[in-house]
Amino acid sequence: MNIQDFVQQGEGLQEDKMTAWDLFQQAYDHQMKGKLDEAIKLYQRSIDTFPTAEAHTFLGWTYSFMGQLHEAIEECHRAIATDPDFGNPYNDIGAYLIELDQLDEAIPWLEKATKAKRYESPAFPHMNLGRIYEKQGDWDHAIDCYKTAVTLNPKYESAKRAMMRLITLMN
Structure with missing residues (x-):
């Protein structure tokens, strides 16, 4: 994802979008360093500043790193509500359901991900x-x-x- 995609989403002040992007980047850096509690706080601040499907999805991903798959799925649902064209949360729900051994339930989510308009x-x-x-x-x-x-x-x-x-x- 890049900043242009991030700031073009939805209505809102450019300043808020830029702040949310900065918080999102900080959260991702913390997540990759294994500082998951701090990453969660920063993703939540990003969402509070300007909610994006990416921030909800990555917050869910962080929860999954902590074994909190139900919370991860909830964040993916929030991501889909924010931007139904973003493919990552559909795939992530499917992947989390696989981990929960709910294979049949995962299939429709993964099929939706294959048809997503926006998916890197x-x-x-x-x-x-x-x-x-x-x-x-x-x-x-x-x-x-x-x-x-x-x-x-x-x-x-x-x-x-x-x-x-x-x-x-x-x-």
């Missing part, structure tokens, strides 16, 4: 769908999902490995 990593939901179908024993469908992930991102090594592993096992 569209290969991710295809990979996650492949993981579900593989766990469910539907290897043909899983391979198709992995192939799509690799087509969308030829450098997606884990999708390549998953696809090749299943192809090898099927032969």
